[in-house]
Amino acid sequence: MNLSWRASGFNHRVSLRQAALAVVFAFAAQHALSAQSAPVAGGTLNWGVETEPRTLNPQLNGQDKVELLLRNAYENLLARNADGSFVPWLATAYKVSADGKTYTFTLREGVKFSDGATFDAAAVARNFLNAREPAYSGGSSLATLISHVAAVTTPDSRTVEITLKEPYSPFLTFAARLPLLSPASFDRPNLKAGGIGIAGTGPFILHKYDKGQEIEFVKNPDYRWAPANTGHQGAAYLDRVVYRFLPESSVRTGALLSGQVDVIEGVSGNDAGLIRKNPDFSYRQALNTGTPYSLFLNVTYGPTQDPKVRRALLEGLDVGGIIQSIYRGQRTRAWGIVSPIDPLYDRRIEQAYGNNPTLANSLLDGAGWSTRDSAGFRTRHAQRLTIDVIQAQATVRDQRDVLLQALQAQARQRLGVDLKINYVDDGTYTDVRKSGKFGAIANSNTPPDGIDIEGHYLPVDRGGALNYSRSPAPELSRWLQAAAGTQNTAERKKAYGELQQFAIKEQALAVPLYEPEDQIAAATYVQGIRFRPFAQMPENPYDIWLTRH
Numbered sequence: 001m002n003l004s005w006r007a008s009g010f011n012h013r014v015s016l017r018q019a020a021l022a023v024v025f026a027f028a029a030q031h032a033l034s035a036q037s038a039p040v041a042g043g044t045l046n047w048g049v050e051t052e053p054r055t056l057n058p059q060l061n062g063q064d065k066v067e068l069l070l071r072n073a074y075e076n077l078l079a080r081n082a083d084g085s086f087v088p089w090l091a092t093a094y095k096v097s098a099d100g101k102t103y104t105f106t107l108r109e110g111v112k113f114s115d116g117a118t119f120d121a122a123a124v125a126r127n128f129l130n131a132r133e134p135a136y137s138g139g140s141s142l143a144t145l146i147s148h149v150a151a152v153t154t155p156d157s158r159t160v161e162i163t164l165k166e167p168y169s170p171f172l173t174f175a176a177r178l179p180l181l182s183p184a185s186f187d188r189p190n191l192k193a194g195g196i197g198i199a200g201t202g203p204f205i206l207h208k209y210d211k212g213q214e215i216e217f218v219k220n221p222d223y224r225w226a227p228a229n230t231g232h233q234g235a236a237y238l239d240r241v242v243y244r245f246l247p248e249s250s251v252r253t254g255a256l257l258s259g260q261v262d263v264i265e266g267v268s269g270n271d272a273g274l275i276r277k278n279p280d281f282s283y284r285q286a287l288n289t290g291t292p293y294s295l296f297l298n299v300t301y302g303p304t305q306d307p308k309v310r311r312a313l314l315e316g317l318d319v320g321g322i323i324q325s326i327y328r329g330q331r332t333r334a335w336g337i338v339s340p341i342d343p344l345y346d347r348r349i350e351q352a353y354g355n356n357p358t359l360a361n362s363l364l365d366g367a368g369w370s371t372r373d374s375a376g377f378r379t380r381h382a383q384r385l386t387i388d389v390i391q392a393q394a395t396v397r398d399q400r401d402v403l404l405q406a407l408q409a410q411a412r413q414r415l416g417v418d419l420k421i422n423y424v425d426d427g428t429y430t431d432v433r434k435s436g437k438f439g440a441i442a443n444s445n446t447p448p449d450g451i452d453i454e455g456h457y458l459p460v461d462r463g464g465a466l467n468y469s470r471s472p473a474p475e476l477s478r479w480l481q482a483a484a485g486t487q488n489t490a491e492r493k494k495a496y497g498e499l500q501q502f503a504i505k506e507q508a509l510a511v512p513l514y515e516p517e518d519q520i521a522a523a524t525y526v527q528g529i530r531f532r533p534f535a536q537m538p539e540n541p542y543d544i545w546l547t548r549h
Contacts, residue, residue, distance in 0.1 A: 077089060120157045122183070126186060132147075181199065262525075292334030298436065331398075360415055388420050448534070479498055
């Protein structure tokens, strides 16, 4: 809209006010018209994304950002409301036995996998039974969670019963969110890698994958089984969705502003301000559930074996200042072991530690690291205080490389500690984790309801696939067992709160950095964008349509 006027003095001020109001009303009217307009079928959505998949198998995917892509084609038994309650989806109902060991799911009729196979009890059972195969799931979080299952039975074609070895309160969350594959998929040679031919029931079908470039999904014309808390029922509005892999934040923003893509996710703090000021684009953000991006400190190797060294890092760094500086106020500083939006979050940990270099340096002196070399790093017995920090290259996103560099600089300046950052490929990452020869690993994940807590704090030999601190402390197992054995949320929160105090404040097994969140920026002609309820990750484009532009 172009506005021009001539005036001076009081009349000029009035004209300015009138013009400003005209702009406001014009944009309000425009957005109201867009919001009230009926959805339009057809078209292609181009979405710039930060992360390329390591695998296209949704059951083995360990990259939270990749769920946006995979949820196009693969679905779950139950959905969630914003308050965490469960909503019927591929299962119309569920019940849990009085002893908490048997979960019964009643399945929706009329559902088909995209390869034509019928969605029935046998298909669902095949998914859970195959997850128990070590050759398929070995070493993954899937293997740990499925280990609770004693038996899977199918009383009839619409009923699946899953019996556990013992009561396990997070199981419903796991079972409800397991992406389901067509039975024929389990016989395909590309099962673990995923891709075309690994069929799901979703509103879109994987059509093409150009590694390093883009991945394309096309509409599933037969789709008729969305959960009730979506924006509509029936087939998706869009004909096609193309995700372009654009790992650099500035490149994604440039692609959006220049019209090369319609939507982007993963917006830097600097770019968020730029986009918010532009009336041609919308901007949304939401915290995720799960474990914050944290520096997990290895208690079994190198200097971090000493709790004083670990506590010095926890207490001495100004994490809040670093987060504010890098993300321009667009990220939330983390304090605990789980996201603030999770019902199990215990906020008593907030402000309980950190930004106290005097205490930190005293701890390091007491640990024997009292001399310094010519570069200013602390030494003991002529050895520099060096901590090897491992960061998987596949999960370097959201300016995490910049964040680690800032932590590295501050650790040197404030504490005389050498944080040696190592970016590694998937194979090296797996080998290093197995060897246990590392000082710290930086990581986050999003599963809610205590699944994420178990992954990070169960002993490694008991299924702690994400236990990068490698702590075998019996206290951790005791609290985790207590939380898993009850359905009472208050009791579970109490157990996790005690674990949090011990793991963070007392033992410094991790240095929480920031709460993972998702950001979506889009041209205003893109309608129906939303985050998944509860998890608050970007939802697939099932409800999205494009207005004329």
